[in-house]
Amino acid sequence: MKIGVFICYCGENIGRTVDCAAVAQACASIPGVAVSVDYKYMCSDPGQNLIINAIREHRLDGVVVGSCSPHMHEKTFRKACSNAGLNPFMFEMANLREHCSWIHDDIAVGTAKSIDLVRIAVEKVKRNEPLTPIRVPVTKRALVIGGGISGIQAALDIAGAGFQVVLVEKEPSIGGHMSQLSETFPTLDCSQCILTPRMVEVYQHPNITLMSYSEVEKVEGFIGNFSVTIRRKARSVRADLCTGCGDCVQKCPIKKKAYSEFEEGLAFRPAMYVPFPQAVPNIPVIDRAVCTYYKTGKCQACVKACGRGAIDFEQQDEFVTEAVGAIVVATGYKLYTIDKKPDDSQYKGYGEYGYGVYKDVIDGLQFERLASASGPTGGEIRRPSDKAVPKKIVFIQCVGSRDESKGFSYCSKICCMYTAKHAMLYKHKVHEGEAYVFYMDIRSGGKGYEEFVRRAIEEDHVKYIRGRVSRIYEKDGKYIVRGEDTIAGMQVEIDADMVVLATAMVPQPESAVLAQKLGIAYDNHGYFVEVHPKLRPVECSTGGIFLAGACHSPRDIPESVSMASAAAAKALVLFGSDVLEREPVVAKVNESTCAGCFYCQKVCAYNAVERREIRDRAGNLRKVVAYVNEGLCQGCGTCNATCPSKSVELIGFTDEQLYAEIHALA
């Protein structure tokens, strides 16, 4: 074999602590090395030409570049090799910068270590095989999970580019939390007024198939080739016949057995219900848990009311399978519950604020409903217990957020802004009312955000108190809010009529289950994790799956919409090509030695290991062995390490190659 070694100075980066010329000279004597040179910037055009010319001149069949991290320039040098006619996988990189020069200050040490690093790479490249990238076709359809503003935006963007989208929403209507909001910061425009046209657009878009009241059941396949099974939950109403007239809802006699999810428990809804008047689709659902028919078989008021015969008590959940090439996950958030102490959790809740014992201690979304013109009070701020207009409201920020001892370490990001908005809306509606806000810091980064908070303080005279609240207790019909004013350095007690807790944003409770179905990463809170926090913020580590909105981290509407458009753009990039190329670094099973124990299948995080039957010519089953689906395999090597009979190899990182690297040091 003829191997070329190219040592880069990276300006002073490597050159300062490694004698690059000496490294090149020493490496020339490694067996198999035909040429060994050094150059100031190997990644520059002249540097690359140096490599290309050497490959041609010396007829090299292996190349080692001693420079920076492969993350930085592996692609660059592989391309150079390829341009010179050498298989790009006959190239190895020795990291003389991050692994050597940046962490040492002694030239002698750095130089000796660099020679070792190059020797290792040379031994590896000697055992490399020419490889070709894996090519897979792309199904140019997208699945969007979640029909809140993020999912709506992503679906509209992808559909607008001319591709088919399946939008799955678990609730009976799309719209998400944004449909519950009264006004939005920092402009105070009506949330529903800007949202509902987009909901209708989704419903009418020829490229969007909307599956409301549906959930993702199973996900198979890989980037460009997913097969998704969706459970279409039984509405007990036939969507093909229903006209959305609402007669059945009117006639349903079970009016006060179930709290309205949309009204955040501040009002009842019938057993037969549409979540809110502008729901899309405008098709009701029967809540079987409270419906009399499902309990006693007696009531059929809705059947009598329906002129179309659309009620179908026997309807079953249906399962449909959709082939898609990309998935946008936009499952959003919910609020940390103040109702009661969660049973299972590592966080301890807020007994000092009453765990929902006090009816007039509510959370932010409940306040949104109280302030909303379409809400249970018609937009008048009235407290839940006795419907009185509260004369004094205390808002408490950071309930659960930024509180590692009882809640979560993170900042929920939107609460500073919506609390300012709430206080402002209250003052606009109850002019003589007093609004107090307890805060830790005011985090109002964003266009027009700081100005908005200042408006609340200066124009609407909301009283901000920096400090935490230690206890809320009831006394003579008032809620005594006891806290600390850390600026004045004193305790304060406010006798409020109502308290609004800005509780932390948390991911949907099923997010971990969904992540496992999708094979994507999630953090200890249940938020989905991106590949790179700065440069690949909407992509998952599993190819072809993208993130949008608050399922990734707490986000407000503008950020969610931007992220959704970014996720859509990433899906469209994928749809830009007919065939996908990916690195051939995948696991391969030696079928002759595989004993079929399938430990590899158990440890594979990507569901890439399948079972394959080996039959003789007569068709008799000889044995069952493991088989790695190249499309799914991410080349992590876990199966390789687990296999008891050493029957799995990671192509490009075989045991032989790795042992050779270790021996090179011995």
Added chain:
Amino acid sequence: MNIGYFPGCSLTGTSKEYDMSLREVLAALDVRLDEIADWSCCGASSAHVTNHLLSVALPARNLQLAKEQGMAEVMAPCAACYNRLVSAQHEIATRPELKGRVEYVLEQKIDGAVTVLNIIELFQRIGTDAIAAKKTLDLDGMTVACYYGCLLVRPAALLGFDDAEQPQSMEALIAATGAKTVDWNFKTECCGAAHSIARTDIVVDLSKKILDDARAHGADAVIVACPMCHSNLDMRQRKMKNAADGHADIPVLYLTELIGLALGIEHKKLGLDLHFINPGPLLARAARKEVAA
């Protein structure tokens, strides 16, 4: 059942009646107390505000003694003792460097842990069924406020048996005696604790708020499980009074005394005559009803 016993200083002095009633009640429930021989200060009050090492070394010494005397579990009835023992054990277990320093000053090795229980955990272990079975007097004429104070259910990070902000465990035990409990606001408010001597004014102020709230919610006694709480709420009650208030006395009983009453133990043996606020009138009302055999 045998259990190690760490009385702590209060139970040999200011809260002698806590010790008396504890021994009586446990004897009646067939629990034998093995007092740690040669026990010393737990490190509460003075030690833990002046010297951190001392506040860890003192409990470590006592627990090591318990260990050496063959006790697997130690019960500390005083909330402050309990808090010190649990906290010190946790610190030693999680900070090897501190453990080394403690061993150095104690001139002995600390090996292994002893399970530390407080009075509520012990009664939970005994079980409400066992208490109800031995009950001779139904206390349903009494309505009480359970006062946990600041230490009994803390440190929250280490204790799993109750919620630090909305505790309910004492109520569950008291249900076995027949007495009614009230939902009130100040279960875990500060009574002023060790400021009792130096800043009596603060203690009087804080303790008054607690008693006022208990009264306002309909309690005719406050139940405690901490000597410090007891002395502040009981002894300082006279000072809280002013003409404008006209408040009636509200007796402050130890949890063990209340259970002792239900078990039919003589008032004197429970030390009920040792309180500043005489519980006599209340007990006279409550003691009328005997459990039908």
